[in-house]
Amino acid sequence: MTNDNWAQVSEELKQAVGANNHTTWIAPLRFEGLVDGVARFHVPTTFHGNYVLQNFGDQILTQLARAGITVQRLIFAQSANASAAPRPAAPQPAAPALAAADDEDATPSATLDPRFTFDRFVVGKPNEMAHAAARRIAEGGSLGFNPLFLYGGVGLGKTHLMHAIGHELKANQPHLKVVLTSAEQFMYRFITALRDKRMMDFKQLYRSVDVLMVDDIQFLGGKDSTQEEFFHTFNALIDAGKRIIISADRAPGAMKDVEERITSRMGSGLVVDLFPTDFELRVGILQAKADYYRAQYPGIVVQPGVFEFLAQRISNNVRVLEGALTRLFAFASLVGREISLEMTQDCLADILRASDRKITVEEIQRRVSEHYNIRLSDMIGPKRLRSYARPRQVAMYLSKKLTSRSLPEIGRRFGGRDHTTVMHGVRKIEELKATDSQIADDLELLRRALEE
Numbered sequence: 253m254t255n256d257n258w259a260q261v262s263e264e265l266k267q268a269v270g271a272n273n274h275t276t277w278i279a280p281l282r283f284e285g286l287v288d289g290v291a292r293f294h295v296p297t298t299f300h301g302n303y304v305l306q307n308f309g310d311q312i313l314t315q316l317a318r319a320g321i322t323v324q325r326l327i328f329a330q331s332a333n334a335s336a337a338p339r340p341a342a343p344q345p346a347a348p349a350l351a352a353a354d355d356e357d358a359t360p361s362a363t364l365d366p367r368f369t370f371d372r373f374v375v376g377k378p379n380e381m382a383h384a385a386a387r388r389i390a391e392g393g394s395l396g397f398n399p400l401f402l403y404g405g406v407g408l409g410k411t412h413l414m415h416a417i418g419h420e421l422k423a424n425q426p427h428l429k430v431v432l433t434s435a436e437q438f439m440y441r442f443i444t445a446l447r448d449k450r451m452m453d454f455k456q457l458y459r460s461v462d463v464l465m466v467d468d469i470q471f472l473g474g475k476d477s478t479q480e481e482f483f484h485t486f487n488a489l490i491d492a493g494k495r496i497i498i499s500a501d502r503a504p505g506a507m508k509d510v511e512e513r514i515t516s517r518m519g520s521g522l523v524v525d526l527f528p529t530d531f532e533l534r535v536g537i538l539q540a541k542a543d544y545y546r547a548q549y550p551g552i553v554v555q556p557g558v559f560e561f562l563a564q565r566i567s568n569n570v571r572v573l574e575g576a577l578t579r580l581f582a583f584a585s586l587v588g589r590e591i592s593l594e595m596t597q598d599c600l601a602d603i604l605r606a607s608d609r610k611i612t613v614e615e616i617q618r619r620v621s622e623h624y625n626i627r628l629s630d631m632i633g634p635k636r637l638r639s640y641a642r643p644r645q646v647a648m649y650l651s652k653k654l655t656s657r658s659l660p661e662i663g664r665r666f667g668g669r670d671h672t673t674v675m676h677g678v679r680k681i682e683e684l685k686a687t688d689s690q691i692a693d694d695l696e697l698l699r700r701a702l703e704e
């Protein structure tokens with residue numbers, strides 16, 4: 253890892269830890285070196301070092317792993333001369349290799365994030381299907397599908413589920429060679445292999461795995477030769493009966509600049525959508541994460557109503573929710589007070605302001621009518637022509653998925669229609685989504701535009 257790598261990782265940590273925490277705790281760290289999996293940082297005070305290790309250690313390790321930098325341990329210490337060479341690290345336990353031990357060196361796999369296990373994944377309606385499919389793969393045995401394609405918006409748990417599969421396989425079937433990589437890392441390794449004329453090694457490496465997991469596959473869009481190579485790897489593994497799990501931020505058919513033969517191959521197994529979280533799931537996630545924080549900050553009390561308040565006000569991505577909780581616990585431990593609603597509002601004012609934007613049924617109707625080029629009055633009005641009815645059903649479907657309105661409430665906003673009409677519309681679009689790629693693309697596009 254170079255200073256530049258660290259600068260980039262540090263920048264990415266900003267989102268995870270929040271701008272204030274970043275300025276106070278992360279920015280003063282000075283990277284000194286990486287030796288034998290131990291990254292060493294100079295810190296202004298010992299307290300600073302302990303605080304960072306305790307509160308942000310996990311996040312720093314995760315972000316480093318995401319950047320493809322394998323670090324097993326972090327040391328934060330004051331050094332007499334901050335630019336001195338890194339000191340040799342104390343002997344470490346074996347690295348948590350994801351693949352079988354005999355090919356540790358060669359395996360191009362990311363380090364598993366210890367936080368991303370099935371135990372710590374909270375299941376609710378929006379993600380139950382994705383969770384069940386991931387569990388099936390992790391259990392091993394024969395599957396009725398291959399590959400598994402997980403997709404959904406930012407921070408909904410795709411990466412978490414992939415790591416959880418990795419943990420489970422590592423524990424129960426350690427002989428399997430499991431590789432978890434981001435599409436970006438795959439491309440990087442492919443280009444390096446081309447440059448170093450080591451393509452045979454590259455091919456052999458990826459084609460010898462038992463389980464291949466590729467995160468954020470949309471990144472391959474427009475990278476033609478990498479796509480080609482991925483396609484061959486993919487086919488070779490599928491033909492050999494090996495398992496593949498892919499994640500993306502959109503459905504296979506909605507992927508931009510990825511060849512159709514590839515997207516149709518990727519969509520030929522089980523395609524599962526992770527829906528935006530609903531209120532219950534957000535409360536569940538907050539409770540689960542808080543249990544974890546309580547172990548780190550014993551004695552901190554969260555007053556009733558705080559989780560519900562946060563789940564109501566922060567409805568976009570789980571990462572933001574986590575960042576909010578991290579900040580609250582850190583603050584409460586510093587000032588030695590209970591986490592009250594008042595403290596939550598003060599301490600998270602910036603996050604709450606940014607999350608205030610809520611998707612409304614009216615906004616969905618407006619966007620959908622623009623998209624299909626029909627008048628808003630026709631979308632809401634009584635006309636039954638297919639050219640109005642289908643966009644209306646799309647808007648009903650999105651209203652159900654992206655807002656917390658009930659079916660009768662949605663019906664009222666669609667010209668006083670009955671809730672059974674809305675239910676029928678939602679079901680119809682659900683069916684079409686699986687069979688009609690145009691509808692799937694439209695939904696994806698609209699969802700992204702609305703969630704921006």
Ligand SMILES: Nc1ncnc2c1ncn2[C@@H]1O[C@H](COP(=O)(O)OP(=O)(O)OP(=O)(O)O)[C@@H](O)[C@H]1O
Pocket residue numbers: 368372373374375379404405406407408409410411412413468501537570571574
């Ligand atoms: N259901 C859940 N239960 C517990 N934690 C969750 C859940 N969903 C998401 N998270 C947490 O939210 C954070 C973001 O999740 P993750 O990185 O898996 O998102 P993602 O879908 O891969 O998004 P991106 O494509 O932006 O990386 C992680 O810390 C993860 O643990």
